[in-house]
């Protein structure tokens with residue numbers, strides 16, 4: 001059964017080859033959706049969309065810039081006529097200790113993760129409200145729930161915890177408009193977000209704390225996003241869904 005036939009999904013930060021966004025885009029496409037890959041670099045976003053199939057599109061969109069988000073949404077509405085699903089996936093992290101975080105670091109991490117989620121959501125909500133249907137899926141992190149301790153610093157935990165608050169507040173405010181808002185909290189997933197800064201010792205220590213004794217795969221998160229994007233989760237809103245191999249059980 002195809003779960004997303006006829007749906008259009010926007011996924012931010014989805015051009016990273018081993019990332020959660022691309023895996024999610026691929027799975028959504030396999031389930032019949034038209035996907036829009038948004039990322040910083042236009043050519044990389046276009047190539048990623050082409051990899052997935054010819055009916056998909058890739059656009060440059062820096063989620064920290066509201067004008068970029070507005071422009072992308074306008075292009076997508078022109079191309080497909082409707083937007084059903086937004087996955088706020090774009091994110092960056094920095095492995096800093098509390099006293100090492102500068103104002104610049106704080107702005108960089110908060111802006112991509114939290115402001116980016118607000119910006120893109122604000123750009124699709126009026127359209128979703130008009131149609132009385134829509135799904136917002138926001139990628140938070142186990143770091144928000146357990147206070148970091150995997151890779152990202154305290155500012156990353158704070159940004160991801162902010163996403164949980166935003167997700168829940170949007171769920172409450174937008175439920176009467178038929179819009180559901182949920183968050184996913186991935187644990188440690190093998191992608192390129194650690195930018196080569198993860199040492200073998202850090203890796204060993206992380207795996208030791210995971211009852212399932214393995215890093216997660218991007219497809220593990222994509223499967224959860226598919227559930228939240230489809231009608232299988234019709235009565236689920238305001239939730240934070242853990243995809244962490246048991247590393248945080250609460």
Ligand code: NAD
Pocket residue numbers: 012013014015016017018019020021038039040061062063064089090091092093112116139140141142185186187188189190191192193194
């Ligand atoms: P990734 O680094 O592979 O991909 C992130 C993508 O976001 C990149 O393609 C990057 O170009 C893009 N991006 C960065 N700044 C952007 C901006 N301003 N506008 C648009 N795009 C931008 O990372 P990933 O591991 O696939 O992470 C995806 C999401 O999952 C992030 O929000 C991350 O915080 C979250 N997450 C990841 C893990 C993990 O272990 N990998 C765990 C928990 C949460």
